[in-house]
Amino acid sequence: MNKGLISGLVLLVIGLVCGVLLAFVNSLTAPVIQENADRIVLESLGEVYEGASNYKLTEVAGTGNVVKVFYLNDKTSDETIAIIYSVKAEGYQSTVSMLIAIEMNSSNQYVVAGYKVVSQGETSGIGDKIVGYDFKMENEVITNLATFDAVAGATFSSDAVRTCFELVGLRVAADFGGAQS
Amino acid sequence: MSVSALISLAFTAMIIENVILTQFLGICPFIGVSKKRSSAVGMGVAVVAVILLAGIITWTLYHYVLSPLKMEYMQTIVFILVIAALVQMVELIIKKMSPTLYKALGIYLPLITTNCAVLGVALLNIRKDFGFAEMIVYSLFIPLGFLLVITIFSMLREKIEMSPVPKAFKGTPIALVVAAILAMIFSRFGGLI
């Protein structure tokens, strides 16, 4: 038989055996890895939505400035309890990233359950005040930005935060509807 | 990604996160093939060519074959196979096509399969979630950093060869001490960005 064919076949056999072995080990470890990763995400999500770790997590990649959408579903009924958005917007000199948690209240309105500025590189002492600042949005209906309270003297940085809320407001109804169907 | 971000990535890849001095990839050829300046430069250029080529191929393979098939976990084995085969083929082809190019560059190719910088950059491209443009910049400037440092290092070693070094430090130990001093210098560049 041709020598080249033999070397090819030897590699083929080794490849087959190793492939089976790898796929087998992967099928054992992949769920554990996924669970660990979910736990870490849920822990950090817990900062904007209390009790996040009690729910089942589904991660969906977002579009445009909405980076990721985390659905928190009830473990048994699979009903969407809350959605946490990871959004970003351009600030004065950097990109501001935020986590915003939304849940539905008893009168079927979408309210802000919590929010947090995750990362920013705004001017220190002025723009970076947006971290931990109370924008008066907690428990407000997401589409109602009338109560939004900007940081005095940091217009651009505050606008970035405002844009984040607006982005979420635009799509939240569709996301809740979409997740349930 | 904007142009300015790409430029800062290039600078970071080449100087601040220098492969050898801060990431410790490719130490073996760094210590081994730096005794003569000519061979150090030849090695460096070969590394640039191979890392760029391997980076492009493995990135494409990952995003268009492995990822759609949900076989991300097999990246290590596929990457090393492709790189090893690629390098061997390039070596054979150069040897036949252009003996001059083989003398200058080709003879350094066998060392590259055991150079962890090649596989390292291919894996880092994936781990850092790079897009195409970022991947190209990273895979070009990381080995350029290698070329820069190995050239400086080989010049220093040529001088050390002629200096009175304590007997116990002759060879690899003094080379490592010199590398430590170089690392100290390069660590200061971090303040520039």
Add this chain to the structure above:
Amino acid sequence: MDILLPALVLGAIGFVLGLLIFVVSKYFHVEEDHRIEQIEAMLPKYNCGACGYAGCHDMATALLNKECIVSQCKPIKQDAKVALMAHLDQLFKAEKEG
């Protein structure tokens, strides 16, 4: 299916690469001094570069040209070292006589 597909892909990659290397090595083969090949076969073939040469092939060439000594190879085993030295002695002797 989840297990079969990876195995097939990996097997196929191995098969193609194996064939490719064989074909390339056949069509791009360069005739070389067979003495270099003999010496290279006696080196450890780690291609580690610790000797300062670009791989074992390069060191084999240098050994034949009397540019370096066997001890420069760091990972070589003691008995292999002795065998290689003897082999080199023979080669050089043959060269002198011939």
Add this chain to the structure above:
Amino acid sequence: MNQKQNFLKGIFKENPLFVTVLGMCPSLAITTSLENAIGMGIAVFFVLVLSNLIISLITVNPKMKELVKPVRIPVYIVVIATLVTIVEMVLHAYLVDLYNSLGVFIPLIVVNCIILGRAEAFASDNKPLDSVVDGVGMALGYTLALMIISFFRELLGSGLITIWGAKSANPIQLNLIPVFEFIGIEPINMFIKPVGAFLTLGFILAVLAAIANKKATKMASEVKQA
């Protein structure tokens, strides 16, 4: 060579890191703490012993050896890469902290010259049992070398060696900060940084060379007297 010599040569006479100076990249990068060094050692141990076993099993049959010969390096690489990927997945699943701190250096075990080197230089010419013993010796020698380097780096760099459970309530620690305070100096942060990696390995190699030189001169003088 008997089994004991075969085992011990990996630790002393042919120590892969200190004597043959192979596998330097991970040994500089991950020796920032003793815990990492032990973790890396375990990973290398697993890969090296199994790869030696599998490769010697493949080549123990002369017919198979002949068949594999033209493509033996790719075959070795596939075997090693498979083992490394298995180790990577297991660590990722069950020891996430260690997985994160070793980072890209776990998959890079594939290109560690020690493993391919032992496959080519030992396992391919020897019986399975001998190869396993060789693998155990080499892996232990490598782990020992990593531990020595990281011991000095962590000791000088932070003055506090944490072996296990940095986050738990009562980790196993060796606290030497009082000693530093007694002498009146701070721990030298530089040793945790890349600088310290090169410096520590350089000095350890120099000390070993000095010992070897001394032995050589002693032997030479003994020969003279006799």
